[in-house]
Amino acid sequence: MIPLLSTEEFLAKVAPEKTNSYEQQKFLQAASNIIADVQEGGDQAVRSYIEKFDGKAPETFLVSKEERKAAWDKVEDEVIQALQHAADNIRDFHRKQLNNSRMMQADEDVISGQLYRPIDRVGIYVPGGTAVYPSSVLMNAIPAVLAGVEGVYMTTPVKDGEELAPILAVAADIAGVTNIYRVGGVQAIAALAYGTDSIPKVDKIVGPGNAYVAAAKKLVYGDVGIDMIAGPSEVAIIADESANPVFVAADLIAQAEHDTNARAFLMTTSQALADAVNQELVKQCKVLPRKEIATTSLQKKGACIVVGTLAEAFDVANRIAPEHLEIQVKDPLSYLSKVRHAGSVFLGHYTPEALGDYFAGPNHVLPTSGTARFSSGLSVDDFVKKTTYLYYTEEALREAGDDVIRLANQEQLDGHGLAVSKRLEEKE
Ligand SMILES: NC(=O)c1ccc[n+]([C@@H]2O[C@H](COP(=O)([O-])OP(=O)(O)OC[C@H]3O[C@@H](n4cnc5c(N)ncnc54)[C@H](O)[C@@H]3O)[C@@H](O)[C@H]2O)c1
Ligand SMILES: N[C@H](CO)Cc1c[nH]c[nH+]1
Ligand SMILES: [Zn+2]
Incomplete structure (x- = not known):
């Protein structure tokens, strides 16, 4: 059933596929075409790709508040409790990952430090081609909410425009997801990366998916942040x-x-x-x-x-x-x-x-x-950015000045040197 191999054969089989392999190129090419079409055609293009890959498109991509509320009556109490129990454990673990803004140096003349600030809007991709993953809703959204992200936008495919699996809506409520959209695949990643009339553009996209989704994340990286390639x-x-x-x-x-x-x-x-x-x-x-x-x-x-x-x-x-x-x-x-x-x-x-x-x-x-x-792996760190800061008094700059000017001269960036010397000259 599972092939027993020699060391050489084993290592060859377990080696990850190279980005430039034929298989990977096929996914990247397909994803690239879909992304270009969604950038051009917005919601209409998203709709036509849903029809191509997932059957009938849903009437609206956004799952309404009423649907989310109604979902709670469609999931067994024991299942809701299990989700809540899991969410508590996930929250407890991730809360301990949180970092606070902190000063690195706080002398009389020099202050430096690092601010931790949440990303404003993130897209979370919850896979749904061959299984329904409420656990992935919790895993994606809980660290985002703990980090302080205000807009947590979830996308997931549904088959033939059917209603969203109620357990996904319940998990989204437990985790604190802002909006849910019934869109999956590359078209979802493209919509989150570039925005459409109904799906907001986000700053970062996280979450696992199949090889097409992974290829799409790779392609939109740079225009938005991504967490990793989770295939x-x-x-x-x-x-x-x-x-x-x-x-x-x-x-x-x-x-x-x-x-x-x-x-x-x-x-x-x-x-x-x-x-x-x-x-x-x-x-x-x-x-x-x-x-x-x-x-x-x-x-x-x-x-x-x-x-x-x-x-x-x-x-x-x-x-x-x-x-x-x-x-x-x-x-x-x-x-x-x-x-x-x-x-x-x-x-x-x-x-x-x-x-x-x-x-x-x-x-x-x-x-x-x-x-x-x-x-x-995904953590609260994926949902924050670090901004460093620095404060020098005149005395501190005077002490550092010659070294800075020397280094600026070495790079032949005289303007940089002047930014220091002009300040020190004025008082001399
Ligand atoms: N790493 C993790 O944390 C984690 C967690 C859960 C699942 N997973 C993995 O995520 C993956 C989920 O894959 P999935 O397929 O079930 O769901 P998916 O949501 O990632 O992909 C389904 C979508 O793929 C698109 N698609 C299908 N065929 C296509 C084609 N020929 N061209 C372009 N797009 C196409 C469709 O739009 C469809 O909606 C699995 O591999 C699973 O192992 C990983
Ligand atoms: N094993 C998957 C990550 O590779 C996550 C998952 C979700 N549900 C079941 N399993
Ligand atoms: Zn699993």
């Missing part, structure tokens, strides 16, 4: 002989069922475990509603390797820089220091990644496809 889900599991094959298989499937392009990797020191996991995968997939998706992605994108030591497994994991890294070994906490590149880490036999997907507190919007080498 198809991934899990890499490091397991020793103490791991339970039933748990390992379940966790591989949990990511594989997201998408036929989802990636699930197993690195183990035990051949017996690798064999048992494969048997389990077959067994568990049989009864899975999304078995087609899961089996396709496990076969197409999955990979398993038997390594000599756990050190080797960590070396491989750091090369993959996976979105999620599970460490199902004896004494898991002692291995945390070995992790150099991963979006989020799950330690031990009783910490399935699904716990983080829904409930525990850390964010589930995470860098995929090797981008954890240089980027981090």
